[in-house]
Amino acid sequence: MNAFTPDLAAPRWNRLGAKRDAALARARAVSPTREIPPERIVELLEAVIEPGDRLCIEGNNQKQADFLARALVQTDPRRVRGLHLVQSVLALPEHVDIIERGQVERIDFSFSGPQAGRLARLVEGGQIAIGAIHTYLELFARYFVDLTPNVALVAAQAADRHGNLYTGPNTEDTPVIVEATAFKGGIVIAQVNEIVDVLPRVDIPADWVNFHVRAPTPHYVEPLFTRDPAIITETQVLTAMMAIKLYAEYGIRRLNHGIGFDTAAIELLLPTYGEELGLRGKVCTHWALNPHPTLIPAIEAGWVESVHCFGSEVGMERYVAARPDVFFVGADGNLRSNRAMSQAAGHYACDCFIGSTLQIDLQGNSSTATKGRIAGFGGAPNMGADARGRRHASPTWLKAGAEARAPGAMPRGQKLVIQTVETFREQMQPTFVETLDAWALAEASGMDLPPVMIYGDDLTHVITEDGIANLLLCRSAEEREQAIRGVAGYTPVGLARDRQAVENLRDRGVIRRPEDLGIDVRRATRDLLAARSIKDLVHASGGLYDPPKKFRNW
Amino acid sequence: MNAFTPDLAAPRWNRLGAKRDAALARARAVSPTREIPPERIVELLEAVIEPGDRLCIEGNNQKQADFLARALVQTDPRRVRGLHLVQSVLALPEHVDIIERGQVERIDFSFSGPQAGRLARLVEGGQIAIGAIHTYLELFARYFVDLTPNVALVAAQAADRHGNLYTGPNTEDTPVIVEATAFKGGIVIAQVNEIVDVLPRVDIPADWVNFHVRAPTPHYVEPLFTRDPAIITETQVLTAMMAIKLYAEYGIRRLNHGIGFDTAAIELLLPTYGEELGLRGKVCTHWALNPHPTLIPAIEAGWVESVHCFGSEVGMERYVAARPDVFFVGADGNLRSNRAMSQAAGHYACDCFIGSTLQIDLQGNSSTATKGRIAGFGGAPNMGADARGRRHASPTWLKAGAEARAPGAMPRGQKLVIQTVETFREQMQPTFVETLDAWALAEASGMDLPPVMIYGDDLTHVITEDGIANLLLCRSAEEREQAIRGVAGYTPVGLARDRQAVENLRDRGVIRRPEDLGIDVRRATRDLLAARSIKDLVHASGGLYDPPKKFRNW
DSSP states (O other): OOOOOOOTTSSOSOHHHHHHHHHHHHHHHHOSSSEEOGGGHHHHHHHHOOTTOEEEEOBOSSBBOHHHHHHHTTSOTTTSOSEEEEEEEOOSHHHHHHHHTTOEEEEEEEEOGGGHHHHHHHHHTTSOEEEEEOOHHHHHHHHTTTOOOSEEEEEEEEEETTOOEEOTTOOTTHHHHHHHHHTTTOEEEEEEEEEESSOSSOSBOGGGOSEEEEOSSOOOBOOTTOOOGGGOOHHHHHHHHHHHHHHHHHTOOEEEEOSSHHHHHHHHHIIIIIHHTTOBTTBSOEEEOOOOGGGHHHHHTTOOSEEEOSSOOTTOHHHHHTOTTTBOBOTTSSBOOOHHHHHHIIIIIOSEEEEOOSEEOTTOOEEOOBTTBOOBOTTHHHHTSOOTTOOOOOHHHHHHHHHHOOTTSOOOOOOEEEEEOOSEEGGGEESBOSSOTHHHHHHHHTOSSOOOSBOGGGOOEEEETTEEEEGGGOOSHHHHHHHHHTTSTTSHHHHTOOHHHHHHHHHTTSEEOGGGGTOOGGGOSGGGOSOSSHHHHHHHTTTOOOOOGGGOOO | OOOOOOOTTSSOSOHHHHHHHHHHHHHHHHOSSSEEOGGGHHHHHHHHOOTTOEEEEOBOSSBBOHHHHHHHTTSOTTTSOSEEEEEEEOOSHHHHHHHHTTOEEEEEEEEOGGGHHHHHHHHHTTSOEEEEEOOHHHHHHHHTTTOOOSEEEEEEEEEETTOOEEOTTOOTTHHHHHHHHHTBTOEEEEEEEEEESSOSSOSBOGGGOSEEEEOSSOOOBOOTTOOOGGGOOHHHHHHHHHHHHHHHHHTOOEEEEOSSHHHHHHHHHIIIIIHHTTOBTTBSOEEEOOOOGGGHHHHHTTOOSEEEOSSOOTTOHHHHHTOTTTBOBOTTSSBOOOHHHHHHHHHHTOSEEEEOOSEEOTTOOEEOOBTTBOOBOTTHHHHTSOOTTOOOOOHHHHHHHHHHOOTTSOOOOOOEEEEEOOSEEGGGEESBOSSOTHHHHHHHHTOSSOOOSBOTTTOOEEEETTEEEEGGGOOSHHHHHHHHHTTSTTSHHHHTOOHHHHHHHHHTTSEEOGGGGTOOGGGOSGGGOSOSSHHHHHHHTTTOOOOOGGGOOO
16 A cells, blocks of 8 residues: 555635635625624624524623624524524523524533523424533633634624724633634624723734624623622521631632632631631632622731632722732733633632532532523533642642542542532422432433533532531442431431431541531621621722622612 | 721732832833843843742743743842742753752743653752642643742744734743733743734734843744654554544544654554544544644545644644644634643543553553653643543543443543553563552652552553553453453563453453454554655645654655
């Protein structure tokens, strides 16, 4: 056989470039300039989007390319059709409207909280195929492999005349979307709030962007991470005290918190209960976290050295800008967030992830998926998974790994993955279940696997008002099951515990009750919170935090 | 207790900004402009670097900020001292010279191949403390948490008068280094090959960069990924045939290859043996890979849909630019690589990682670490680890997961992690060992854990000239050990196999010999390679590939 001789004539090598050139030529008929008049935007979308294109409508956790999304649902469904949506969040009604209009064939995404019910109905009705539900970094990774967008519709604060973009604090997903699209023959269209002569800083270079349009209204931003301290319960104060005891035990310095009230309570106990325990500088110094308003008291009390943010938070802009030693801030004085890099930080550079969930089964698998809602898990799977590629040691990681290792096994560290829950959630639904609702959802929606948020073999601790179960110390599936039952309170799962086994586990320190941890439960009152209202947070910030109207009641 | 009241006066919140402002003021005394005359560069470094600073000298796999590294070793050790190096690669002699000069206290890095011996001697002599050896993405993640550089010395192809940077095809680590440094009060200095009026494209915006300097010589680039087909052995052809059978069995479409000759052989068999098996379009379509010259024949034969690159490869520039449907190419016509995003792609969007190693133990732990060399593992730990945060399914991932799951366990997919090795390596050293040399290295260097490249519980298959061991199908540590012994040939580990156990494993398909896979070993000759020399690769590229001189022998 001879050495391989290529047929250089046969394949064409620039189909993507030719496709882009043709789209740009069609676009020139709509507007000869890269700045598009807002009233021509529907025409522009019809000119550049081809049937079957992979399309990303920037829908972040927070920032939304809402003007472009509204324009998209005004396009002619005979022209703009067969789309494959590849975007992290389906948040706006228009994201689902475009599906209902029959213009979308397939979606790959990470989170669809507000639209989860509508989406489930469309899937059950066979109107849409779900490729998969990803964790954010996984979806971004696929942008560079097999889900590269052909067209990206993104949002920024401002553009200059050349088309350079300034995102302001909500940089979020924009860099990764634009990079993947611009460098693989795609087209990038940005909506901006304003067009200026000189940008405060450049977040996205102009030659990565094809068109920009000044939207008639500023892009929508959702204050998704604001938790009003007024709503935190005394049970949440108790579980937060237990969490802080765990932080002390493992010396957890680098971590990520979920976005619930359970973890907001922890943030608000650091400058009070944590201070009492002498933990300042010893735990919670480095974070991958959005600028949670409930972190303000801990920052002001000198607990926090560094916070890298996935996105920003409405009302936190001035506060963040005034704390550049803590946050990542540009020469313009504003936050630069970056969801891709913050997810990488959460995965590889944090020793602990703690969050909440709706259901936990007997093996410790947990999920927020419920029948009739296809919501996804956002960043939790990435941060709530042991980072098996990690090779750097920290005392926290080594201690967790040493607890988990069987004798004779290769030594290795482990990430702490903690679920903090109440045994019953709203309407007295038990959090602990024999079978996750995820199984029924998978069945109804034709998924390959039940949508599990955090797998039991990645979970290390469960905290409830009943105590802490340390799953690292369990040596069999049976022990694990009893450890979980042992903190499941009066739920059916808890009541079915083997009392003797649970007492043995308590003797071994696998299960610890609040009193075993030296916690006086009578102190678990709201008085222990460093801020008990949004107003307290504003005060703690020295007036720099400017909460959205819906959180102001004074 | 009252709600927390902050002491707004006590902490200072802009120490980093003040530090940067002071450094910039000192720099202005060296040069009033952001373009620094090359002869003033040592002075500039002395002006901006403070004792104890975290410093990143951009040392990539390939591109090196070599002019700045040479300048650094000319600085006054009384002024520039106590540094903490945080950079992915220690490749240049200067990277270690600066340690020997006593200017560095601590290093955190990923790979130090060329300097591994010198580094080990410095560690053993107590002259340097190693923070940790990371996988790339893990180190980048820490840039945003607890290893943010204070000063970054980076390399680019060109700057314009404003200070915007163009990296050319070797973008590599630059974006992630600069982003972390520039947005946390740090200083960025770029060496460039040329200063031009208009850049072909902007890779790094000017307001993320403080200074640029035109280096007297172009930055060094190492052709690290060029494997001469002339050196591929017939044993490697045989193991490559087995690997392709495995690719067919699992339908592996999205993957990453290591950089050895074993995997180069696979690349060169795709258009011949793979074609014969009818696999085009069914396997190896999407890659996270540097532009390996040995992939040219497969690309030309129409096997490859997409390749995202960590970096570039010397001589491949024109070829890549001519294949923009396959590679990520900018409007300027050149590759845009990005190590951070390609590592994310390798972790989360690939179904398979295959590479080679120096040693494998009885549990399947593997390492390239040997006593007297502290080298690190680069990207292998990140890509050779099961991505437990992954939630999207593919047939490949589901099949691997189904093989691995115990009955009753929550179903889950799994990444294929394959080691392909010869049973003996150079100088008849056995690849299979009872105890990894990593244990002795850890002891000698005071490491917390033995430096394992890929952990046994992440490894799914071992390929040797003896056959394939499928570790997914092993149901106990004993089975796993016998499966590994069963493909370990005439090494002491192989000779100590339990013959009956190994035959049982073969009956169950856990071990498969070449003949079990339908491979005629007589066909495993170099004739099967699609290119048998660098010259063949140039021919296959239609003359677009321009190999470095050292690979030209015609």
